[in-house]
Amino acid sequence: MQTIPALFAPSGHAGLPLDVLGGLTILAIAPLLLVMTTAFVRIVVVLGLVRSAIGAQALPPNIVLIGVSLVLTFVVMTPTLERISHDSIEPYSQGRISQSQLIARGIEPLRAFMLRQTRKKDLEMFEHVAHRPEGDASAEPVTVVMPAFVVGELRSAFAIGFALYLPFVAIDLAVASILMGLGMFMLSPPVVSLPCKLLLFVMVDGWTLVCGGIASSFR
Secondary structure, three states, X not given: OOOHHHHHOOOOOOOOHHHHHHHHXXXXXXXXXXXXXXXXXXXXXXXXXXXXXXXXXXXXOHHHHHHHHHHHHHHHXXXXXXXXXXXXXXXXXXOOOOHHHHHHXXXXXXXXXXXHHOOHHHHHHXXXXXXXXXXXXXXXXXXXXXXXXXXXXXXXXXXXXXXHHHHHHHHHHHHHHHHHXXXXXXXXXXXXXXXXXXXXXXXXXXXXXXXXXXXXXXX
């Protein structure tokens, strides 16, 4: 199995301190890149909203939601990750490209993925914030594309969450109306509505529908 320095260093130069430093730097910022440049944000926000809509605040646990989000993220990002490996990591490990080319080639697939999910309006807003002239979206720096992508992901996640909330809100209203009509004022509606929502979610195979819908929402 390759060691970490060997993975990021071209053949014949595995001992160069600069290569080791570059590999450690990439590993250090990997969590940030995972959150800010992949499908993770939309997925984890939607799953959190589903849990909130059901009303089970502690179930599933956060670790489970994050684990499911990571798995779905890798599924969605597989074509992009394969392109990064083919275009940048493999040539660099074989000594055919430099570190600067490794970074440039590795960023391009991520940029293409982010641009497919990003609205032009968001790009124009962050171009204005960064005091950059409007131009071709494919030539925008990552410092502009990344925040526009994250804002768009949050918008998409909240829109999906709103649609998922509606049936659960309807159940809450129906249960509250029934209990009020029966004069059962001392019985808390969530105590009755939670089992109803869980039953509905299981009957329609909710987690499969939610996960499949999120994965198919990416372009």
